[in-house]
Amino acid sequence: MHISEMFRLVRGTGHILDVLDILHRDRLALRIHDGAFSAMDLTARHPRTGELLSTVKFMVQTLAAAGELQRDLQRELTYDGLRAAEAKGNKGGRRPAVKAELVDTVRTAYLEGRSIAALPRDHQVSRGAIRTAVADLLPEHAAADPGAPAPETPVVLDMPGKVADFLRATELEPAERVTLDQGVTVRRGQGYTLRVTAVPAVHQEFLGRCQPLDSAQSVPAQRKARREYANRVNALGNGI
Numbered sequence: 371m372h373i374s375e376m377f378r379l380v381r382g383t384g385h386i387l388d389v390l391d392i393l394h395r396d397r398l399a400l401r402i403h404d405g406a407f408s409a410m411d412l413t414a415r416h417p418r419t420g421e422l423l424s425t426v427k428f429m430v431q432t433l434a435a436a437g438e439l440q441r442d443l444q445r446e447l448t449y450d451g452l453r454a455a456e457a458k459g460n461k462g463g464r465r466p467a468v469k470a471e472l473v474d475t476v477r478t479a480y481l482e483g484r485s486i487a488a489l490p491r492d493h494q495v496s497r498g499a500i501r502t503a504v505a506d507l508l509p510e511h512a513a514a515d516p517g518a519p520a521p522e523t524p525v526v527l528d529m530p531g532k533v534a535d536f537l538r539a540t541e542l543e544p545a546e547r548v549t550l551d552q553g554v555t556v557r558r559g560q561g562y563t564l565r566v567t568a569v570p571a572v573h574q575e576f577l578g579r580c581q582p583l584d585s586a587q588s589v590p591a592q593r594k595a596r597r598e599y600a601n602r603v604n605a606l607g608n609g610i
Contacts, residue, residue: 371393371401373400375404376433387422394415412430447582447587447588448540450587467502468500468503472493476489476500477507486504487570523569524569525568526566529566530561530599531595532561532596534562536583542579543575550566552567553567577600577603
């Protein structure tokens with residue numbers, strides 16, 4: 371069994387030990403590619419009793435407890451960031467769909483050359499809402515139009531490891547979760563960056579979701595990582 375990191379499979383200390391017992395019972399090997407558990411042999415057992423070695427059990431419980439603490443802290447940061455955003459008048463959740471009376475206006479603007487990137491800012495809605503409103507006008511659904519905007523092309527962007535860790539512990543849309551899981555880990559000293567390939571809209575969504583890292587409650591390293599990621603995403607946006 372191959373997983374990216376341990377907490378993609380389990381959610382707590384007791385759960386980890388239960389999973390290891392099930393894997394041992396079914397004679398399944400476990401390969402963890404990233405994180406603290408990637409350097410450990412979690413299958414090491416006593417040759418006579420068949421029980422998990424005490425040293426392995428101790429390390430698993432210790433690292434799992436640390437991971438659980440990290441997730442709890444990230445969850446608290448998320449809630450604090452959302453409350454701070456609400457105090458400033460920003461509403462969480464998805465942006466609304468295009469109102470029925472504005473659909474024709476959006477479609478006309480798109481046909482006149484207004485880009486998919488610009489229309490959401492004009493009408494305070496998500497890109498998904500805009501794409502739904504002009505779905506039959508997009509290149510993949512209509513005959514090629516020389517004056518129509520070209521579809522967005524996926525681009526590669528390096529996401530700081532602290533940002534990636536935060537997003538992994540955050541509620542994401544299924545498509546966003548898949549995009550994050552498909553990122554390529556690049557080791558940099560004791561840290562890492564996640565090389566993510568996605569259309570600019572998804573990079574913008576990721577940036578918005580990690581906004582709590584920019585709050586006063588987060589540690590300086592997290593704020594720095596978020597600023598670095600924001601600079602990369604914004605530079606990408608300037609080229610859209």
